[in-house]
Amino acid sequence: xxxxxLDPKIPSGPLADKWANFKAASKLxxxxxxxxxxxxxxxxxxxxxxxxxxxxxxxxxxxxxCYQDSPRRAHSIAAQGGINAAKNYQNDGDSVDRLFMDxxxxxxxxxxxxxVYRLAQVSTHIIxxxxxxxxxxAREYGGMLANRSFGGAQVSRTFxxxxxxxxxxxxxxxxxxSHQISAGTVKMHPRHEMLDLVLVDGQAKGIITRxxxxxEIEAHAADAVILASGGYGNAFFLSTNAMGxxxxxxxxxxxxxxxxxxxxxxxxxxxxxxxxxEYQSKLTLMSESLRNDxxxxxxxxxxxxxxxxxxIAEDDRDYFLERKYPSYxxxxxxxxxxxxxxxxxxxxxxxxxxxxxxxxxxxxAIKRLGExxxxxxxxxxxxxxxxxxxxxxxxxxxxxxxxxHYTMGxxxxxxxxxxxxxxxxxxxxxxxxxxxxxxxxxxxLMQGLADGYFVLPYTIxxxxxxxxxTCPRVDRPEFKRAMDEVKERVKRLLSIKGTxxxxxxxxxxxxxxxxxxxxxRSKEGLEMAIKKFDQIREEFWSNVCVLGEGDELNASLEKxxxxxxFIEFGQLMCEDALDRNESCGGHFRVEYQTPEGExxxxxxxxxxxxxxxxxxxxxKPDLIKEPLEYDGVELATRSYK
Amino acid sequence: xxxxxKIWRQAEGKxxxxxxxxxxxxxxxxxxxxxxxxxxxxxxxxxxEVPVAFxxxxxxxxCGSCSLTINGIPQGPGRGTACQLYMRKFRDGDTIYIEPxxxxxxxxxxxxxxxxxxxxxxxxxxxxxxERCGNAQDANDTPIPKTVVDYAMDAAACIGCGAxxxxxxxxxxxxxxxxxxxHLGLLPQGKPEANRRVRGMVAKMDAEGFGNCSNFxxxxxxxxxxxxxxxxxxxxxxxxxxxxxxAVEATA
Numbered sequence: 048x049x050x051x052x053l054d055p056k057i058p059s060g061p062l063a064d065k066w067a068n069f070k071a072a073s074k075l076x077x078x079x080x081x082x083x084x085x086x087x088x089x090x091x092x093x094x095x096x097x098x099x100x101x102x103x104x105x106x107x108x109x110x111x112x113c114y115q116d117s118p119r120r121a122h123s124i125a126a127q128g129g130i131n132a133a134k135n136y137q138n139d140g141d142s143v144d145r146l147f148m149d150x151x152x153x154x155x156x157x158x159x160x161x162x163v164y165r166l167a168q169v170s171t172h173i174i175x176x177x178x179x180x181x182x183x184x185a186r187e188y189g190g191m192l193a194n195r196s197f198g199g200a201q202v203s204r205t206f207x208x209x210x211x212x213x214x215x216x217x218x219x220x221x222x223x224x225s226h227q228i229s230a231g232t233v234k235m236h237p238r239h240e241m242l243d244l245v246l247v248d249g250q251a252k253g254i255i256t257r258x259x260x261x262x263e264i265e266a267h268a269a270d271a272v273i274l275a276s277g278g279y280g281n282a283f284f285l286s287t288n289a290m291g292x293x294x295x296x297x298x299x300x301x302x303x304x305x306x307x308x309x310x311x312x313x314x315x316x317x318x319x320x321x322x323x324x325e326y327q328s329k330l331t332l333m334s335e336s337l338r339n340d341x342x343x344x345x346x347x348x349x350x351x352x353x354x355x356x357x358x359i360a361e362d363d364r365d366y367f368l369e370r371k372y373p374s375y376x377x378x379x380x381x382x383x384x385x386x387x388x389x390x391x392x393x394x395x396x397x398x399x400x401x402x403x404x405x406x407x408x409x410x411x412a413i414k415r416l417g418e419x420x421x422x423x424x425x426x427x428x429x430x431x432x433x434x435x436x437x438x439x440x441x442x443x444x445x446x447x448x449x450x451x452h453y454t455m456g457x458x459x460x461x462x463x464x465x466x467x468x469x470x471x472x473x474x475x476x477x478x479x480x481x482x483x484x485x486x487x488x489x490x491x492l493m494q495g496l497a498d499g500y501f502v503l504p505y506t507i508x509x510x511x512x513x514x515x516x517t518c519p520r521v522d523r524p525e526f527k528r529a530m531d532e533v534k535e536r537v538k539r540l541l542s543i544k545g546t547x548x549x550x551x552x553x554x555x556x557x558x559x560x561x562x563x564x565x566x567x568r569s570k571e572g573l574e575m576a577i578k579k580f581d582q583i584r585e586e587f588w589s590n591v592c593v594l595g596e597g598d599e600l601n602a603s604l605e606k607x608x609x610x611x612x613f614i615e616f617g618q619l620m621c622e623d624a625l626d627r628n629e630s631c632g633g634h635f636r637v638e639y640q641t642p643e644g645e646x647x648x649x650x651x652x653x654x655x656x657x658x659x660x661x662x663x664x665x666x667k668p669d670l671i672k673e674p675l676e677y678d679g680v681e682l683a684t685r686s687y688k
Numbered sequence: 689x690x691x692x693x694k695i696w697r698q699a700e701g702k703x704x705x706x707x708x709x710x711x712x713x714x715x716x717x718x719x720x721x722x723x724x725x726x727x728x729x730x731x732x733x734x735x736x737e738v739p740v741a742f743x744x745x746x747x748x749x750x751c752g753s754c755s756l757t758i759n760g761i762p763q764g765p766g767r768g769t770a771c772q773l774y775m776r777k778f779r780d781g782d783t784i785y786i787e788p789x790x791x792x793x794x795x796x797x798x799x800x801x802x803x804x805x806x807x808x809x810x811x812x813x814x815x816x817x818x819e820r821c822g823n824a825q826d827a828n829d830t831p832i833p834k835t836v837v838d839y840a841m842d843a844a845a846c847i848g849c850g851a852x853x854x855x856x857x858x859x860x861x862x863x864x865x866x867x868x869x870x871h872l873g874l875l876p877q878g879k880p881e882a883n884r885r886v887r888g889m890v891a892k893m894d895a896e897g898f899g900n901c902s903n904f905x906x907x908x909x910x911x912x913x914x915x916x917x918x919x920x921x922x923x924x925x926x927x928x929x930x931x932x933x934x935a936v937e938a939t940a
Contacts, residue, residue, distance in 0.1 A: 101821045116743060117808050119848055124697060136828060172823075179824035181817045181839040181872050190831025214750055214842060222816035222872075229812040237805070260797055289745040323718045328726055329747045431749070435720075435792040500821050548733045550726075591821050595738045599700070600798045602741055603733065 091118030094475025096277025097499030103227030112562025125211025127334035155481020155632035251471035262598035278454035284557020312623035316452030317384035340412035461508035474498035497502035545590030579619035752847035789854035814888030852907035858899030866923035
């Protein structure tokens with residue numbers, strides 16, 4: 048056990064005043080001095096892109112990196128449903144406090160209270176900012192903004208742009224970023240992948256990247272490094288993440304000393320299109336917003352599962368979410384909905400190929416509202432579903448099944464969004480702080496933009512103000528050493544010339560994680576998986592086959608590096624899941640459940656953030672605990688009944 | 689299903705490319721076009737052959753990474769991107785030609801991968817609203833009629849893939865450029881800079897080497913996001929007005 052202690056730097060004062068108190072006391076960098084700073088930002092999604100745009104606007108010199116060919120393609124673009132904000136435009140009882148409470152409860156009381164409160168506070172500014180930059184949110188005929196409901200909330204606070212909210216928010220960010228690129232404050236490096244973090248005197252002062260077109264390994268120095276590289280859902284191979292999403296940036300930072308917090312907290316989204324075959328490369332999400340009008344059911348009896356939908360009488364259908372959680376019904380939070388779907392499928396009542404699916408039925412909504420209304424609300428999603436499955440969901444219910452979607456865990460950060468490594472800031476999905484053990488729908492977009500637009504620009508000052516003029520030159524030995532290590536690793540990957548493809552390893556660990564560290568986890572399973580990861584790692588480094596050269600565009604090489612990191616990281620996820628002897632949110636340990644099969648939390652022993660410290664390849668990492676402290680919230684058993 | 693693939697292979701931008709014939713056997717009909725390529729690539733790797741490079745990411749039809757020309761059609765037959773095209777749309781035994789987008793302004797990087805950074809530079813030439821992040825007015829202070837915002841959204845839905853330019857006999861990017869100009873210009877927030885925007889973006893579009901529009905509308909026919917060609921007419925009108933205003937202001 049390490050002796051390091053963590054200071055989350057939570058400001059003093061009542062919960063509602065903390066952010067104002069912090070801002071009043073934080074250090075500033077004067078306008079004339081901002082141009083003397085270099086900042087590195089990795090990732091151009093909602094968090095990274097917005098941070099880059101704001102820092103550019105303020106006059107800092109920003110170097111921004113993304114692996115895609117354009118910053119506009121970051122995976123935030125795929126978010127469908129919406130973004131939460133406590134605007135209370137619907138006059139339905141929403142408030143900052145209510146959004147805060149919903150988020151804390153949704154996260155099953157494992158997030159950091161002060162960070163979540165701040166998130167709820169700044170949420171309202173986000174909508175103002177987005178409208179000002181031209182995001183075409185849905186509106187009502189009077190010209191006012193429209194809202195819809197999302198899971199885990201009893202108010203309508205979700206703003207949306209058809210089924211493409213993430214796209215519109217990201218394009219808003221991208222246009223601001225483009226503005227700064229044209230102004231010369233942001234230098235964009237697309238098709239660049241971060242392969243290492245460089246520390247100088249214990250502080251984050253640069254990164255090593257690979258130019259994915261030429262293969263050149265480059266060193267970049269800065270006064271501070273900001274990681275906005277997203278989540279690690281692709282550790283599971285099959286997920287709703289884009290194919291390129293990876294853990295490498297955050298994992299490399301972890302290997303350099305940054306702590307990884309709550310890696311086992313992953314979100315399995317209840318409404319995805321079921322797996323259809325071995326060749327499948329990814330899973331497609333059907334927006335949670337569909338649960339506003341879709342009713343989820345399976346047959347009551349196993350023997351009805353093979354029947355056509357019309358042959359199953361109303362009385363023979365089990366609307367299991369409505370039955371188990373009458374007050375939230377089909378809008379129960381994601382972890383609970385997913386687990387319920389798994390339960391009924393485990394009972395043999397699942398539908399579709401392999402019995403791994405449940406129905407999401409729009410017949411009642413179509414009867415009540417008419418097909419045109421449903422078409423207007425979800426037209427593009429129905430079209431997408433038809434395209435993929437060949438089925439018409441206006442006539443027959445959709446079949447859905449849970450899939451890995453989001454990762455609540457991430458690099459540990461304090462209230463300033465700074466990791467334990469000075470100068471290393473982590474924002475968006477890449478950090479851990481706001482969603483606890485389960486994220487509510489439409490909150491990822493909120494957090495990404497909150498971090499980039501409204502939090503980090505204020506909190507970075509305390510670090511930056513005193514370090515003016517410390518940006519190192521890239522000819523320092525620390526950079527040279529890191530570059531040599533990266534080059535060596537690339538060379539090693541290319542020289543193994545084994546017999547197994549990179550994807551075959553990725554599939555193997557994905558299945559292992561899904562089975563042992565997915566929707567249900569057990570001590571035995573996790574212990575077995577941890578051992579298995581050692582074997583897989585050894586085999587990978589002796590038998591992987593990576594073709595092509597290092598100095599060219601080489602997708603297999605890129606993937607090999609990412610999968611190598613996923614293998615090590617998957618083991619860390621299992622270590623974390625094994626340590627947490629309780630069930631909370633998306634982390635469900637079969638040993639810890641109530642007689643009704645609900646998650647059984649243990650606040651006595653596990654009311655803490657697990658922050659893991661790297662101790663060398665193949666070694667068990669050290670656990671450092673950040674005890675959680677709640678002032679504004681009473682710990683309660685989460686109930687959506 | 690079995691397919692006879694003719695895949696464009698090109699080591700890098702400067703070298704000459706050619707079609708490689710690949711016999712793709714036992715492809716499941718439920719596989720997407722890109723999953724079919726995954727299977728082909730996996731088999732190539734197993735037999736020691738360097739796999740085909742192609743751009744892809746979200747595989748949900750929204751990121752716009754896809755840049756394949758399939759049987760001569762950018763993004764392939766049917767509506768949507770190549771990742772949303774499923775093999776059941778083809779007939780067993782079909783010959784399928786797979787090429788990169790063919791536009792002068794999008795040079796080939798390798799195999800099926802092209803460089804579309806020209807689009808980023810066009811956006812940087814004015815495809816934004818200049819406002820500082822901080823204390824924008826309340827989002828409901830300026831009502832926007834539903835019909836206006838819905839029409840703006842039709843344009844904003846553009847995924848920036850470049851199929852429009854690849855489909856155009858002139859290699860014109862007008863649908864892409866007009867979508868951004870239409871989206872921002874329709875909204876009250878985008879009006880103050882509308883003239884500057886259209887002049888800046890059109891000038892950059894020309895400088896990047898995209899051709900002009902001669903009303904073939906191939907662009908709208910292949911657009912995976914369904915952006916209407918009417919935005920091109922709107923842009924031409926905006927551009928003419930902006931140029932006149934600029935000329936008048938210069939003499940005033």
